[in-house]
Amino acid sequence: MxxxxxxxxxxxxxxxxxxxxxxxxxxxxxxxxxxxxxxxxxxxxxxxxxxxxxxxxxxxxxxxxxxxxxxxxxxxxxxxxxxxxxxxxxxxxxxxxxxxxxxxxxxxxxxxxxxxxxxxxxxxxxxxxxxxxxxxxxxxxxxxxxxxxxxxxxxxxxxxxxxxxxxxxxxxxxxxxxxxxxxxxxxxxxxxxxxxxxxxxxxxxxxxxxxxxxxxxxxxxxxxxxxxxxxxxxVSPGRPPLAEILSVRTRVATGDRVRPVLEACVASALEAAGARPRDVWAASPGDAPGRLGRDERDALTALFGAEALERVPGVGRLGDVSAASATFQIAFLLATAALSDEAAGRLAVVTSADRDGSLVCAVLRLVAA
The missing domain is CATH 3.40.47.10 (Thiolase/Chalcone synthase)
Structure with a gap:
C-alpha cells in the first residue's frame, strides 16, 4: 500500500x-x-x-x-x-x-x-x-x-x-x-x-x-x-475568537489517588495540546471544598508554580457554585486575559475535581482581542 x-x-x-x-x-x-x-x-x-x-x-x-x-x-x-x-x-x-x-x-x-x-x-x-x-x-x-x-x-x-x-x-x-x-x-x-x-x-x-x-x-x-x-x-466578524480549545482530558480517582491521577490527567491534556508545563501562563483550579480542593491546587502549583495560579482570581470567591464552577473559571480566565497585555497567545489550564471521583483538565490558548 x-x-x-x-x-x-x-x-x-x-x-x-x-x-x-x-x-x-x-x-x-x-x-x-x-x-x-x-x-x-x-x-x-x-x-x-x-x-x-x-x-x-x-x-x-x-x-x-x-x-x-x-x-x-x-x-x-x-x-x-x-x-x-x-x-x-x-x-x-x-x-x-x-x-x-x-x-x-x-x-x-x-x-x-x-x-x-x-x-x-x-x-x-x-x-x-x-x-x-x-x-x-x-x-x-x-x-x-x-x-x-x-x-x-x-x-x-x-x-x-x-x-x-x-x-x-x-x-x-x-x-x-x-x-x-x-x-x-x-x-x-x-x-x-x-x-x-x-x-x-x-x-x-x-x-x-x-x-x-x-x-x-x-x-x-x-x-x-x-x-x-x-x-x-x-465566527461572525463581531465576535472574534477569545480562546482556542486545544484539548480536554478526563480521569477518575478518589482519596490518596486524586493528586497523582490529576497530574496524569493534566499531562495527558498538555500532550494532546502539544504543550509542556513551562508553556502554561495561567492555571485555574476548581476550588473544591476540603482536601479535594487542596490536592487539586497543590498539584497545579507543583506543575506550574504559584504565579500561574495567581494570575486568575479563584472561583471560590463566588462560594461553592458546584456545577457552574468550571464555566465560571473559564469566564474568569477570559475576563482576566482581556485586561492583560501579556495573555495573548499564551496557554491556560483549567481543572475541575468532583468528590465522586471525576477529574477533568482543559487546555486553552488565549487569543488576542
Missing amino acids: SGGTSAPAAAPPVISAWSAVSPYGLGAPALVDGLRSGRPTGAPVDTARWRVPGGTAHLVPGFETRQVLGKKGTRSMDRVTGLAVSAVGGLLDQPEADRERETGERAGLVLGTTTGSAESMMDFTRTSLEGEAPFDVDPAVMPNAVMNCAAGQCSIWYGIRGPNTTLAGGRTAGLAALHYSARLLASGRAGSVLCAAAEEFSRARYWLERHSRGDQDVALGEGAAVLLVQRPDA
Missing part, C-alpha cells in the same frame, strides 16, 4: 463570547467589574425566605425570575432554569451577537448541572406523598423535576433548534459540557454551541450539602455562565 499525504489537522474550536449571571450581578460587565474591584460576594442568608439556619451565602443579588425574564411563561419556572435562561439571553442580547448563527437549526445547547433543581424534585415528590392520591400534583411543576428542564427552556425561549444536551457531572459538569460542545462541532452536528452550566441556591440543596459534607462548613453560591463555542471558520 503506497503512502499518501495525510489530511491537515482540523483547526481547534474557539470560544468567541461569554456571559454570566453571578453573585456580582447580571451579565458579563457585572462579573468583570466585580473581579476588577475584588469585592466580596458573600452576605448573610435570609433565613425567613430560604428556611435554613443563619450563615453566609453567595446569591445573585436581587434575582427573581419573573422580574428578570418577565411574567409570561415564568409562573412555574424554578430558580436554576431562570438563572440558565437569563445567562443565555445575556449572551444572545449582546450587541455583537449574530442571531442567525447562534440560534436556529444549526445551533446547539449543552448545559452542565448537578441534578437539575433538587428543590423542584423534592417538592414534586413531597406533594405526591402528601396529597390524597399520588397523582394529586401540579402538572405545570412536573417539567421542573426533570434534569433537562433548564436546557429545554433555554432552547424554547431563544429558538435554538439544534442538539440539546444536559450533562450531570457536579463540579466537572462545565468542562464535560465544553468537551461535548467541541465534539458536536467536530462531528458536524452543529455550527455553533451555547455551552452553559448552572447551579441554584435552595433549601433542598443546602440540606443535601449539609448532611453529605459532615463537619465541613461550606458557603454555597449560585449562578450560571455560558460560552459561545464555534468552529474558527464560522
Whole structure:
C-alpha cells in the first residue's frame, strides 16, 4: 500500500463570547467589574425566605425570575432554569451577537448541572406523598423535576433548534459540557454551541450539602455562565475568537489517588495540546471544598508554580457554585486575559475535581482581542 499525504489537522474550536449571571450581578460587565474591584460576594442568608439556619451565602443579588425574564411563561419556572435562561439571553442580547448563527437549526445547547433543581424534585415528590392520591400534583411543576428542564427552556425561549444536551457531572459538569460542545462541532452536528452550566441556591440543596459534607462548613453560591463555542471558520466578524480549545482530558480517582491521577490527567491534556508545563501562563483550579480542593491546587502549583495560579482570581470567591464552577473559571480566565497585555497567545489550564471521583483538565490558548 503506497503512502499518501495525510489530511491537515482540523483547526481547534474557539470560544468567541461569554456571559454570566453571578453573585456580582447580571451579565458579563457585572462579573468583570466585580473581579476588577475584588469585592466580596458573600452576605448573610435570609433565613425567613430560604428556611435554613443563619450563615453566609453567595446569591445573585436581587434575582427573581419573573422580574428578570418577565411574567409570561415564568409562573412555574424554578430558580436554576431562570438563572440558565437569563445567562443565555445575556449572551444572545449582546450587541455583537449574530442571531442567525447562534440560534436556529444549526445551533446547539449543552448545559452542565448537578441534578437539575433538587428543590423542584423534592417538592414534586413531597406533594405526591402528601396529597390524597399520588397523582394529586401540579402538572405545570412536573417539567421542573426533570434534569433537562433548564436546557429545554433555554432552547424554547431563544429558538435554538439544534442538539440539546444536559450533562450531570457536579463540579466537572462545565468542562464535560465544553468537551461535548467541541465534539458536536467536530462531528458536524452543529455550527455553533451555547455551552452553559448552572447551579441554584435552595433549601433542598443546602440540606443535601449539609448532611453529605459532615463537619465541613461550606458557603454555597449560585449562578450560571455560558460560552459561545464555534468552529474558527464560522465566527461572525463581531465576535472574534477569545480562546482556542486545544484539548480536554478526563480521569477518575478518589482519596490518596486524586493528586497523582490529576497530574496524569493534566499531562495527558498538555500532550494532546502539544504543550509542556513551562508553556502554561495561567492555571485555574476548581476550588473544591476540603482536601479535594487542596490536592487539586497543590498539584497545579507543583506543575506550574504559584504565579500561574495567581494570575486568575479563584472561583471560590463566588462560594461553592458546584456545577457552574468550571464555566465560571473559564469566564474568569477570559475576563482576566482581556485586561492583560501579556495573555495573548499564551496557554491556560483549567481543572475541575468532583468528590465522586471525576477529574477533568482543559487546555486553552488565549487569543488576542
